[in-house]
Amino acid sequence: MTRALVLGSTVLIGVSTIALSALQAPAPAPSAAALAATRIEKVKDNLYVITGSSPVPRETFSGGNVGVFITEKGVVVVDTKLANWGPAILERIKSVTTKPVVTIINTHTHGDHTGSNEFFAGATVESVVHENTKTNMARMDAFKGDKAKFLPTRTYKDKLTLGSGKDQIDLYHFGAGHTNGDTFIVYTALRTLHAGDMFPWKDAPFIDRSNGGSGRAWPDTIKRLLDGVKNVDTVIGGHQPVAGWKDLATFQRFLADLYAHASAAQKAGKTVDQAVADKTWMGKYAGYDSTRLQAAVQAIYDELSGK
Numbered sequence: 183m184t185r186a187l188v189l190g191s192t193v194l195i196g197v198s199t200i201a202l203s204a205l206q207a208p209a210p211a212p213s214a215a216a217l218a219a220t221r222i223e224k225v226k227d228n229l230y231v232i233t234g235s236s237p238v239p240r241e242t243f244s245g246g247n248v249g250v251f252i253t254e255k256g257v258v259v260v261d262t263k264l265a266n267w268g269p270a271i272l273e274r275i276k277s278v279t280t281k282p283v284v285t286i287i288n289t290h291t292h293g294d295h296t297g298s299n300e301f302f303a304g305a306t307v308e309s310v311v312h313e314n315t316k317t318n319m320a321r322m323d324a325f326k327g328d329k330a331k332f333l334p335t336r337t338y339k340d341k342l343t344l345g346s347g348k349d350q351i352d353l354y355h356f357g358a359g360h361t362n363g364d365t366f367i368v369y370t371a372l373r374t375l376h377a378g379d380m381f382p383w384k385d386a387p388f389i390d391r392s393n394g395g396s397g398r399a400w401p402d403t404i405k406r407l408l409d410g411v412k413n414v415d416t417v418i419g420g421h422q423p424v425a426g427w428k429d430l431a432t433f434q435r436f437l438a439d440l441y442a443h444a445s446a447a448q449k450a451g452k453t454v455d456q457a458v459a460d461k462t463w464m465g466k467y468a469g470y471d472s473t474r475l476q477a478a479v480q481a482i483y484d485e486l487s488g489k
């Protein structure tokens with residue numbers, strides 16, 4: 183249905199239904215600007231990324247980076263952007279392979295990483311997430327009622343290996359961070375990690391406490407990854423260009439410093455605004471923004487005060 187038709191019928195039905203129809207309205211179709219910003223790029227050999235975008239500005243937002251790993255048996259897709267992006271994702275995949283999609287992995291529950299799971303779901307597609315993420319997804323409207331059939335078909339707790347040889351993928355959960363169910367995906371033969379929103383951008387992260395996220399745990403969780411997983415040099419983050427292992431190590435230190443700064447400020451009786459205003463600790467993080475600092479510091483304050 184076109185936008186004009188939707189608007190017209192809404193007016194005819196009456197004002198009282200507008201609020202309800204807005205709540206029930208399907209997610210918007212991808213905009214031309216967002217489609218143009220969504221390219222498939224080679225990472226290494228048989229691994230590609232379909233570029234994501236930052237949630238701001240909204241007009242070009244498509245959701246997170248999508249991993250496209252072409253194995254002997256078919257294509258493994260990591261994350262599925264916002265709702266209604268399935269056809270565009272598939273079109274990008276078809277530009278690099280004729281193989282079918284056989285596996286979906288979601289790094290975590292958020293709708294900009296699971297939004298088009300429904301498009302790919304089917305009897306021949308296995309979908310895999312951390313067990314906490316399946317629980318979180320089951321609470322989303324996109325996976326309730328009739329749509330529960332689109333929930334992931336397989337879960338794991340600490341580590342899961344899929345495939346073997348050059349097709350091997352290791353999935354790891356090292357603890358809470360962005361949510362309580364984030365998965366790190368390692369393409370072992372390609373020395374590449376898909377980190378999702380555990381490494382979203384070079385700025386303070388979104389700590390989603392409503393899905394079990396933790397600003398206190400996050401740096402330790404990434405430390406366990408850095409210490410426990412070897413032979414990785416390339417990292418696909420949630421909403422940023424492909425980066426390196428050293429960039430992830432820098433982000434881990436940034437998170438540890440963010441937490442130390444926020445918790446010290448709270449202990450000293452400073453307000454969130456005062457804690458945010460003091461950015462001296464950020465001096466050593468060249469290229470980092472502070473546009474999301476306020477929300478992150480607030481989340482850490484809330485976590486420390488048991489809210």
Ligand SMILES: [Zn+2]
Nearest residue numbers: 290292360379
């Ligand atoms: Zn997220």
